[in-house]
Amino acid sequence: MPTPEELADRVRACELRLHELESHADADIAAAARRRLVAETADADLETIGEYTFEAAAAEPNVENMVGAVQVPLGVAGPVTIDGGALSGDRYLPLATTEGALVASVNRGCSVLEAAGGASARVTKTGMTRAPAFKTSGIVESEALAGWVRDNEDRLAAAAESTTNHGELTDVTPYVVGNNVYLRFRYDTKDAMGMNMATIATGEACELIEAETDASLVALSGNLCTDKKPAAINAIEGRGRSVTADVRIPEDVVEERLHTTPDAVAEINTRKNLVGSAKAGSLGFNAHVANVVAAMFLATGQDEAQVVEGANAITTAEVTADGDLYVSVSIASLEVGTVGGGTKLPTQAEGLDVLGVRGGGDPAGDNADGLAEAIATGALAGELSLLAALGSRHLSSAHADLGR
CATH class of the missing domain: 3.90.770.10 (3-hydroxy-3-methylglutaryl-coenzyme A Reductase; Chain A, domain 2)
Known part of the structure; x- marks a missing residue:
């Protein structure tokens, strides 16, 4: 197992990138190597940041390029x-x-x-929501897409729920703006916050929509969800709980x-x-x-x-x-x-x-x-x-x- 300094040397020599260190050492050694590099570049003492009580591997699903942990009282x-x-x-x-x-x-x-x-x-x-944006040729096609969605919620639910053992699609609400159609999918995600669950499930449903209609998916999130931004729709319709x-x-x-x-x-x-x-x-x-x-x-x-x-x-x-x-x-x-x-x-x-x-x-x-x-x-x-x-x-x- 290489030491933190040996890993840091390989980064300095451009043999490795910061995000590749876990492929050559365990997560704690990789984090220590990054601390050395950051401390050297910033002329900062990161000793306290490096004092954490959990194994760095436990945080791998939650953060990239880990150097330590910030403690909040x-x-x-x-x-x-x-x-x-x-x-x-x-x-x-x-x-x-x-x-x-x-x-x-x-x-x-x-x-x-x-x-x-x-x-x-x-x-x-x-209900956790995700709202993809679709492009159509105009209002006639937009209205047709909205109607198709209302008539095929059971098929959309089957497609979406095929990606998860826990999430349930509860409804899909179309919003039409000219040749733009936003579909606000709402899911019961049980004990999970469910943002990733809703995104993956909605992606599967969007494939069905593109296969069955003439609409084109522009973005899996069209900002009508609305995630991490102030939005009246969340105040009115709710999101999460x-x-x-x-x-x-x-x-x-x-x-x-x-x-x-x-x-x-x-x-x-x-x-x-x-x-x-x-x-x-x-x-x-x-x-x-x-x-x-x-x-x-x-x-x-x-x-x-x-x-x-x-x-x-x-x-x-x-x-x-x-x-x-x-x-x-x-x-x-x-x-x-x-x-x-x-x-x-x-x-x-x-x-x-x-x-x-x-x-x-x-x-x-x-x-x-x-x-x-x-x-x-x-x-x-x-x-x-x-x-x-x-x-x-x-x-x-x-x-x-x-x-x-």
Whole structure:
């Protein structure tokens, strides 16, 4: 087995490329060789990056040209009681972040949820999407293609599902723009986030469409999916999992724990999260849902770029007839999974263990639903805490007290 320095020498001599090192040594030696080369070129000390506890081979499906690992501090909020359709009981919420005061804020929100008897959460819609773009000769052919798709969904499902043991095609929706036709395929991907599954399955279905119609496939993704970009279609139709968490908090709990009133929280939510967001043209009508989504994504091995869609949430707050505070957070497009991708990495798998949702669920899909419910509950806690901090005018002082 060559040493890291010997491998690095071969790269310097142009005998090997960086991505070829695993063919000549194990993954850890290959990573060490790359660290040497990068440190030499950048005049940087990468010693800490090279200190990781898992075998580099475990990360081979998740990263290329590995040099080490970046460690993000992990905190927990809770425990908080979750009454979910898939997840029930007391749970600590794992949050990986470098933003000071975030975990403290979510933790405060969790304590208030707990004082109110816990939060309820439900997944209301499920479906990972992929939307290929087809070119036709014009509107007549475009309309014919849309009609063919509507009449042949069973054949498209058979083609798509031939590529997977778990995914199910639930529907295909055509969108026509002149001589462009976008077909939004939606799949039930069970406990997998399912983006790769949906892409491969849709590719097989597209071959059938080209064989049976005069349309030509231009791109397997036509951006109507919509993946990793802000999009109104995800806010309206959902993508991944649409999930809501809510709570009713007694008036005295709001006053004693949050040092504000139900009326103040409801007014701030309306003027800030609803009117302010509308004036800004925002696709997210919330205070900072992205904070919790990002932190729990990192902690549990999700695709962090999909925080873009995960922040697509609406927070509501109103005072009930008897003076209590009702708050909800509805996330339209939360793309999560508990199998595949980064969920197999050791620390991220342990993050899923904290929630009790690692691996495949029974029935299939339950664990990913449970993860979505936990994230929505964390987002609810974070929204409640921040709105209350604004209501009591403690936001800046809270950051100052924690030295941020």
